[in-house]
Amino acid sequence: MKPKPESPVATSVMPSPNHGERRGGAPTMLILHYTGMAGASEALQRLANPVAEVSAHYVVLEDGRVVQMVPEGRRAWHAGASSWICGPAGPERDINSRSLGIEIVNGGHDGGLPPYPDAQIEAVIALGLDLSARWSIAPRYVLAHSDIAPERKEDPGERFPWDRLAGAGLGHHAPASPIRDGRFFAQGDAGPPIEALQAMFALYGYDLPVTGTFDARTTSVVTAFQRHFRQERVDGVADASTITTLRNLLAALPSR
Ligand SMILES: [Zn+2]
Numbered sequence: 001m002k003p004k005p006e007s008p009v010a011t012s013v014m015p016s017p018n019h020g021e022r023r024g025g026a027p028t029m030l031i032l033h034y035t036g037m038a039g040a041s042e043a044l045q046r047l048a049n050p051v052a053e054v055s056a057h058y059v060v061l062e063d064g065r066v067v068q069m070v071p072e073g074r075r076a077w078h079a080g081a082s083s084w085i086c087g088p089a090g091p092e093r094d095i096n097s098r099s100l101g102i103e104i105v106n107g108g109h110d111g112g113l114p115p116y117p118d119a120q121i122e123a124v125i126a127l128g129l130d131l132s133a134r135w136s137i138a139p140r141y142v143l144a145h146s147d148i149a150p151e152r153k154e155d156p157g158e159r160f161p162w163d164r165l166a167g168a169g170l171g172h173h174a175p176a177s178p179i180r181d182g183r184f185f186a187q188g189d190a191g192p193p194i195e196a197l198q199a200m201f202a203l204y205g206y207d208l209p210v211t212g213t214f215d216a217r218t219t220s221v222v223t224a225f226q227r228h229f230r231q232e233r234v235d236g237v238a239d240a241s242t243i244t245t246l247r248n249l250l251a252a253l254p255s256r
Helices: 040-047 118-135 162-167 192-204 216-229 240-252
Strands: 029-034 058-060 066-068 099-104 142-144
Touching: 029 118, 040 058, 058 118, 099 118, 118 162, 142 216, 192 216, 192 240, 216 240
Parallel strands: 029 099, 029 142, 058 099
Antiparallel strands: 058 066
């Protein structure tokens, strides 16, 4: 008998041996990735290869088919070294234990950032909504790999349509504030405004220490933020549009 996927959105199961036991309870986050490889079969093979030691719970193909690779209750190996601030306890660092991972087949930055086909995005939305409902995942914890590992990762990239997901009720979003002239902050700047800026990013959840200096880590976090929330220009510079977008996102958060 063929194994049956847990999500009704999924079409088949291709088991990966790359998983372990979750530490610390049920998943509260949903992390989205691109595969960054030439095609679906290469990606599926790699995610099922014990030598590669990587996996995800689900893989969404370009035509919208969804393959389950790891049982939802198990800890898949998709996030790597990563962190996110979920509350006053400080950064959560075992994101694999706290999350479900979806790999989206796409050539990624190395492949010239090909657009995500409609059928694929519709499948991501349906799967994400199903997982969020069954595991009670809050919209603000639907995140990019680049959000939780800003210095290492850039997936699913600045062509990923987060606004469409949010329009369907998946993820937390605010319209990007228009780009215009005005004061901006960039690497090397220091002082109280930088402290305030870093505190705002940390309040949203980015693991950014408040040092008062616009350092390399700050540039990485601003870049990751732009890939997700202000996609028109991804340059690591905290311009007025970036800061206003962040402020609007914070204002739109449900109080916790
Ligand atoms: Zn990734």
